[in-house]
Amino acid sequence: MLAHIGYGALLLTFLLALYAVAAAVYGALKGRPEWVESARRAVVLTWPMLTLSVLSLVALLVTNQFQIEYVASVTSRAMPLYLKITALWGGQAGSLLFWSWLMSAFTFAVMLRSWQRDREFLPWVIVVTMVTLAFFLSLNLFVENPFARLWMTPDGRVIGAMFRPHGAVPFTPRDGNGLNPLLRHPGMIAHPPLLYAGFVAFVIPYAFAMAALITGRTDARWIHITRRWSLAAWLFLSLGLILGMRWSYDVLGWGGYWGWDPVEVAALLPWLSGTAFLHSVMIQEKEGLLKHWNMVLIILTYALVIFGTFLTRSGVLSSVHAFAQSAIGPLFFGFIGITFSISLFLLMRRWDDLKSDMRIESLLSREALFTFNNMVFMGILVVSFWGVIFPILSELVTGQKVTVGPPFYEKATGPLFALMLILMGIAPLSAWGFASAKRLGRLIWIPAALAVATVVVLVILGVRSVWALVGFGLVAFVAYITLGEFIRGVRARMRRGEPVHVALARLIARNRRRYGGYIVHLGVIMMAVGIIGTHFFASETQATIPQGGSISLGHYTMTYDGLQEFYANDGRHVARAIVSVYKDGKKVATVYPRRDFYLDSQQPMTIPGVRSTWLDDFYVILVDWQPISVQGATFKVYHQPLVNWIWMGGIVFIIGTLVAVWPEPDPEEAAAKRKKKRATRQRPVPRSARA
Amino acid sequence: MKTRWLWHVLGLLVVLVLAWGAWGVAPAHAADPTPTPVITDDQVNAVAHTLYCPVCENTPLDVCGTQACAQWRELIRQQLQQGWTVEQIQQYFVDNYGARVLAAPPREGFWWLAYVVPPAVILAGLYILYRTMKQWYRPRQATAGEGEAADAAAASPSENAASSADDDYLRRLEEELRRRT
Numbered sequence: 001m002l003a004h005i006g007y008g009a010l011l012l013t014f015l016l017a018l019y020a021v022a023a024a025v026y027g028a029l030k031g032r033p034e035w036v037e038s039a040r041r042a043v044v045l046t047w048p049m050l051t052l053s054v055l056s057l058v059a060l061l062v063t064n065q066f067q068i069e070y071v072a073s074v075t076s077r078a079m080p081l082y083l084k085i086t087a088l089w090g091g092q093a094g095s096l097l098f099w100s101w102l103m104s105a106f107t108f109a110v111m112l113r114s115w116q117r118d119r120e121f122l123p124w125v126i127v128v129t130m131v132t133l134a135f136f137l138s139l140n141l142f143v144e145n146p147f148a149r150l151w152m153t154p155d156g157r158v159i160g161a162m163f164r165p166h167g168a169v170p171f172t173p174r175d176g177n178g179l180n181p182l183l184r185h186p187g188m189i190a191h192p193p194l195l196y197a198g199f200v201a202f203v204i205p206y207a208f209a210m211a212a213l214i215t216g217r218t219d220a221r222w223i224h225i226t227r228r229w230s231l232a233a234w235l236f237l238s239l240g241l242i243l244g245m246r247w248s249y250d251v252l253g254w255g256g257y258w259g260w261d262p263v264e265v266a267a268l269l270p271w272l273s274g275t276a277f278l279h280s281v282m283i284q285e286k287e288g289l290l291k292h293w294n295m296v297l298i299i300l301t302y303a304l305v306i307f308g309t310f311l312t313r314s315g316v317l318s319s320v321h322a323f324a325q326s327a328i329g330p331l332f333f334g335f336i337g338i339t340f341s342i343s344l345f346l347l348m349r350r351w352d353d354l355k356s357d358m359r360i361e362s363l364l365s366r367e368a369l370f371t372f373n374n375m376v377f378m379g380i381l382v383v384s385f386w387g388v389i390f391p392i393l394s395e396l397v398t399g400q401k402v403t404v405g406p407p408f409y410e411k412a413t414g415p416l417f418a419l420m421l422i423l424m425g426i427a428p429l430s431a432w433g434f435a436s437a438k439r440l441g442r443l444i445w446i447p448a449a450l451a452v453a454t455v456v457v458l459v460i461l462g463v464r465s466v467w468a469l470v471g472f473g474l475v476a477f478v479a480y481i482t483l484g485e486f487i488r489g490v491r492a493r494m495r496r497g498e499p500v501h502v503a504l505a506r507l508i509a510r511n512r513r514r515y516g517g518y519i520v521h522l523g524v525i526m527m528a529v530g531i532i533g534t535h536f537f538a539s540e541t542q543a544t545i546p547q548g549g550s551i552s553l554g555h556y557t558m559t560y561d562g563l564q565e566f567y568a569n570d571g572r573h574v575a576r577a578i579v580s581v582y583k584d585g586k587k588v589a590t591v592y593p594r595r596d597f598y599l600d601s602q603q604p605m606t607i608p609g610v611r612s613t614w615l616d617d618f619y620v621i622l623v624d625w626q627p628i629s630v631q632g633a634t635f636k637v638y639h640q641p642l643v644n645w646i647w648m649g650g651i652v653f654i655i656g657t658l659v660a661v662w663p664e665p666d667p668e669e670a671a672a673k674r675k676k677k678r679a680t681r682q683r684p685v686p687r688s689a690r691a
Numbered sequence: 692m693k694t695r696w697l698w699h700v701l702g703l704l705v706v707l708v709l710a711w712g713a714w715g716v717a718p719a720h721a722a723d724p725t726p727t728p729v730i731t732d733d734q735v736n737a738v739a740h741t742l743y744c745p746v747c748e749n750t751p752l753d754v755c756g757t758q759a760c761a762q763w764r765e766l767i768r769q770q771l772q773q774g775w776t777v778e779q780i781q782q783y784f785v786d787n788y789g790a791r792v793l794a795a796p797p798r799e800g801f802w803w804l805a806y807v808v809p810p811a812v813i814l815a816g817l818y819i820l821y822r823t824m825k826q827w828y829r830p831r832q833a834t835a836g837e838g839e840a841a842d843a844a845a846a847s848p849s850e851n852a853a854s855s856a857d858d859d860y861l862r863r864l865e866e867e868l869r870r871r872t
Contacts (some may be wrong), residue, residue, distance in 0.1 A: 114735035261749050360827040368824070375820055382816075383809045390796065390805050398801050403743045405751075405794035412809055542732035606756060623763075634732070 003068055003147040006056030008161060010097070013049040014141055015136040016042045021127050028123035036123045040111055044124055046133065047108035050101045057094060061087050067172040069160030070094055070146040074448040076178035076600040078571030083179055086189045090179045091311060092328075093146035095192065099309065100136040102193075107133065110229075111435055118225060124211035132203055142225060144326050178571065178600030185251045190352050191243040195267055198237025199305040202274060203227040208304035209295055218353050223281045230278055231661040238657065242650040247580070252620050254608030255638035257542060257646065260409045262391070265384045266311040270304040272384065276377035283367045286432055290367075291354040292347070293374070299343040306336050311388070344573050364435040376420045383412040394415040413590025418474060421473050421528060424521055425478030429484055447480035468536035475532065479525045482608045489515075508659060523653025526645050526650055533616075533642025540639070542623065546632035554639050556618045557582040561590075562631060563625055573597040577622045578632055581611045593622040594636070614648070616641045616677045730771045738767050745850050752792075787850035 020042040053478065057070070062084045066072040074087040075093065079273040089095040107129040114120050140146065148160040151168035153436030158171050182188060189447035212222040245257040245263065277297040283290045310332035318610025347354075360368050387404040394402045429443045454476040455469050463469055486504070493503035543551050550559045561578040568574050576594040580587055598605065611618040617640040627634035739753035744760050752760055763784075772779050796802035810838040 252754075253756070259749070259751075290730070359829050360824065361830060363824070363828065371820070371824075375816060378816060379813045382812045386805070386809050391791075393804075394796065394802065400789050401791045402796040402802060402805075403749065403791050404796065404805065405743065405749070408795040408805065481839060496867075517771070540733075540736075542736055605757060636736075638734075 001057045001189075002065070003061050003149060006053045009053035009056065010137060010140060010147070011051045013046050013053065013100075014045050014137040016049065017130040017137060020046075020130045024123035024126040024130075025047060032682060033119075036126075036643060039126050040122065043107055044111050046130075047104040050097075050104045050252040054088065054097060054101045056090055057097060058085055061085065064176070066176050067149050067170060067176070068146075069148045069150050072150065074175040074176070074179050076176040076571065077179060078569075078600060080570055082189075083184055086183070086440055087179050089192045089196070090183050094146040095196070096140050096144055096313065097146050098135060098193070099196050100133055100140065100202065102138065102196055103129070103133050103203065106200055106204055106229075110207075118221065120215045120217060121208060121211040121222070121225075124214045125207045127211045128207035130205060131339075135331075138333065139328050143331065175543070175600065176600060178635055181596065181598045181601060181603045181605045182251060184605075185247055188247045188251065191240055193294075193602070194236050194243060195240030198235075198240050199270065199309060201229055201233030202270060202298075202301050202305050203318060205233070205277075206298050208509075209298045210343065210346060213295065213350045216350065216353060218283075218350060220284050220288065223284055223294065225647075228280070228661055228663065230274070230281070231657060234271070234274050235654065235657040235661060236276055237267070237274065238650075239654055241271060242647075243654070245650075246647060248481055249643075251605065253608055255538070255608075255619050255621070255636075255640065257534075257643070258554060260387070260404075260406045262388050262404075263312055265388050265409075266308040269381060269384055269388070270301050270308055272377050272381040273301040273304055276374045276381075277301055278369050280374050281371055284291065287358050287367055290371070291356055292351065293414070295347050295354065296344050297374075299340070299347065302343070303336055303340045306332065306339070310336065320324075322324065329499060361434045362436065364437055364440050366427055366428055366430040366432045366435070369430050369643050371422055373420065373423040375428060376416055376423060379416045380413050380420070383409065383416070384480070385414075387545060419470070421474050421478055421524075423480045424524065425474075428518065429481060441530050444477075444481065450480045451477035465536045470533055470535070471528070471532040475525055475528045478521070482525065485518055486515070512659050512662050514663075516656050517659070519656030519659055520653055521656075523649045523651070523656055526649030527651055528649075530642045530644065530646030530649060536642050537641040538639065542634065544624075544632060544634040544637040549632060551635060551637055553618075553637050555584050556615070556637075556639060557585075558591075558618070558620055558635065558637060560635065563633060570594075571599050573599065575625060577620075577624065577625065579609055579620050581618055581620075583618075589618075591618075591620055593620045595622055595625075602661065614644050617643045717767065719793065730768045734771060735764050735768045738780055739764050741777065741781060741794060742784055742792050743794060745792050751794070793824055 007682065012610040017358050023042065027033060027037075045607055060068050062081060063616055064071070064075065064077055066478045069545035070091060070093050075084050079087070087094065087289075089098045096579060110125065110129070130670040144163055148162050150158055150171040150173070151165055152158050152171040153165060154167045155209045159168070161168075163295060164170075167513055197333065205222075208222040208226045212218055241488050245269070248259065249255075249257040277294065277643070278289055280294050280297055284294050310329065313328060313332070335413075360371075362368065364385075387409055390404050391401050394400060413538065425447075430440060451473050455473045458469060458472055463472070486507070489507040490500060493507055494500060498506065508519075539553060541551060545560050545562055547562060550557050559580045559582070561580055564574075564576045564578065565578075566574055569635055574596055576592050579591050579593060581589040589611040591611055593609035594607050596605040596607060597603075606621055606623075609620045609622075619638040619640055621636040621638075623634040623636050701763075736753040740751055742752040743751045744752050744755040744757070745763070746759060747755055747757060750760075752763060770783070779830055781793065785797075790797050790802070798804040798806065
């Protein structure tokens with residue numbers, strides 16, 4: 001029954017989306033606003049309908065309805081309730097439904113905004129969002145149905161189908177297969193929804209951009225409207241990526257956080273184009289320039305969002321992330337091709353309308369530096385995109401698959417990231433319009449001198465790696481510039497008598513976008529410190545030791561104290577080592593690296609034991625153990641200097657984005673309000689009121 | 692008689708040669724089997740790190756937890772014990788499991804494209820950027836006063852807030868503060 005309700009709601013939402021598209025197009029082309037309004041109402045209905053569908057699936061998941069194919073594939077009786085709920089996005093069909101639900105939720109929010117000033121955008125925003133939604137719903141309805149139930153055919157095969165196949169009888173397994181153990185980590189529970197939210201939210205600025213191209217209203221209005229959406233999408237995507245890194249560090253048991261896996265890179269691609277877009281739109285807002293480029297970037301971001309989902313869902317690339325594989329690949333491919341072609345066609349059609357009298361007065365002006373920064377992002381994007389698709393091309397052309405791993409990406413993107421860092425530091429110092437080298441030089445010499453001093457201190461402290469010193473020097477340079485910007489602003493306010501904390505708070509509060517951006521830059525700087533630390537100074541060792549034996553690595557020594565084996569009540573067999581950690585001979589921690597074996601899915605998981613400080617991590621993995629043998633156990637031990645700067649930087653990064661995304665009053669609305677207030681004050685008070 | 696003497700000398704020589712041979716060979720036999728070099732896990736992992744699991748999905752061989760990968764690491768240990776170089780071991784894996792075991796495409800044939808295309812595209816992008824910038828670039832006909840004002844603003848940080856004509860934020864800041872006072 002629940003499955004039928006869920007499926008019915010899904011089907012109805014699909015029809016509503018199609019109707020909305022048709023009604024919006026008809027209303028726009030025929031100049032019939034009532035049809036557009038009808039389309040808007042249909043769109044508003046999609047969210048509650050899909051919520052019903054999602055709730056039906058969640059109810060099936062939490063009540064162990066194993067007759068439903070999806071439920072049997074991603075849950076088991078032993079799983080705790082919260083994991084059964086998160087199993088909604090633990091498999092192919094459920095995650096596609098979840099994607100659609102997020103899409104409808106965001107579109108619902110957009111539909112509820114005031115459209116008074118932007119009426120002409122409405123029908124085309126509806127068309128773009130609903131075509132996207134209808135595509136994803138069609139995947140659920142016709143290819144990956146989360147409500148399909150299990151049947152046993154006369155020849156004994158168990159198949160999934162919504163309706164009874166001829167001669168088949170219903171089949172209900174006693175228990176399900178359980179969720180992939182990799183997905184049972186808190187980081188992984190939150191990582192997919194955030195990534196999806198980031199992906200989906202970028203559809204909104206794209207929809208407005210297409211509406212601008214279709215209607216010919218090519219000023220910066222679409223950018224003003226969608227600024228917060230773009231930032232929110234970027235926030236979600238950034239959070240998703242950071243949590244994914246943390247998950248990788250905590251769960252995959254390899255001591256790293258970013259392996260340049262194709263699906264990791266696929267999630268990075270829209271982030272790169274989105275970041276370039278966020279910077280580039282500032283130039284259009286400020287100077288009315290780069291209109292073509294902003295269109296290109298948002299079209300690219302949308303295409304990469306769909307491409308990223310395609311890679312994750314289709315299993316076209318071999319990857320640890322390609323959990324779910326099915327035949328939806330060609331459909332995705334077709335959709336990407338069609339939407340990309342139409343977008344480019346619309347852009348070409350409006351090419352002349354988007355022309356602006358572009359004028360750069362100085363190659364060091366902020367708009368010029370932002371343009372260079374965009375090029376650097378594009379460079380990283382080209383390398384990353386090529387790295388992702390090259391194994392597929394190789395297989396197509398040579399019949400042999402190749403791996404494009406860290407050596408390729410690190411060599412190709414390393415210098416570009418360094419360049420990005422430099423531009424990130426210098427650009428905020430430069431003025432819009434005109435900036436001279438002399439002036440810029442005067443502003444950067446102090447941070448540059450401080451950066452050199454920092455490098456000297458690092459050399460004195462014993463750092464000898466030239467590239468690490470270059471990296472730290474760059475990071476220090478950018479950090480001093482960014483902090484200097486805060487100091488300049490605070491000092492300006494303090495001259496008016498404000499105490500330092502008030503000056504800082506007001507400085508940020510009154511220009512959230514700018515100072516939110518600087519906080520984001522500080523987060524990036526901190527993450528860069530962590531990346532340099534782990535890249536240049538990480539070390540590892542592996543050894544088999546008896547109980548009571550030790551392994552040393554740098555200043556650390558670990559001692560194997562014992563092993564515990566037990567069954568957890570969530571269907572795991574746990575083998576847990578007890579390890580004492582000593583630093584310079586002094587005991588600093590006891591850690592418990594373990595191997596979990598999930599009985600339902602018959603898969604192992606390696607969970608490290610980590611002693612963590614802001615300076616470094618001592619990371620222990622239980623590779624193997626022999627409880628009876630004198631051999632004892634094999635441990636792999638990593639020393640990861642500064643790794644926690646990545647996570648701390650991630651938090652600062654997110655705080656900065658939140659500051660930037662926090663709503664500020666619309667300048668035009670605020671001006672209108674002020675005017676009204678002034679008028680009220682000036683109006684003479686009626687005599688009756690005086691009395 | 693003379694011949695007999697010769698035979699004695701020859702016999703002695705044969706004995707000496709055999710004795711020498713036995714002396715030379717015996718130590719060799721005593722040392723054989725040559726002590727198998729002890730290969731540490733770290734040495735194995737250093738090689739395995741340069742390879743990817745031939746059957747798993749994008750997993751470096753040194754961290755892959757499957758039984759098959761444990762056996763491959765053991766194979767690497769044996770190969771290192773036999774004196775194989777890292778390149779020989781890599782080649783062995785490529786010959787047996789294909790180029791996908793390498794962390795990056797080999798620099799040969801079609802796979803050269805992996806290394807050529809990104810720089811080519813970036814260079815093309817730079818060229819387009821150069822052309823575009825050239826088209827956009829119109830240097831300001833700076834009046835002496837303008838340039839000096841901008842430079843003076845930078846020269847004295849204490850004057851930054853006051854001379855904020857070239858910094859939109861500080862201008863706004865000043866306006867905002869004026870309104871409040």
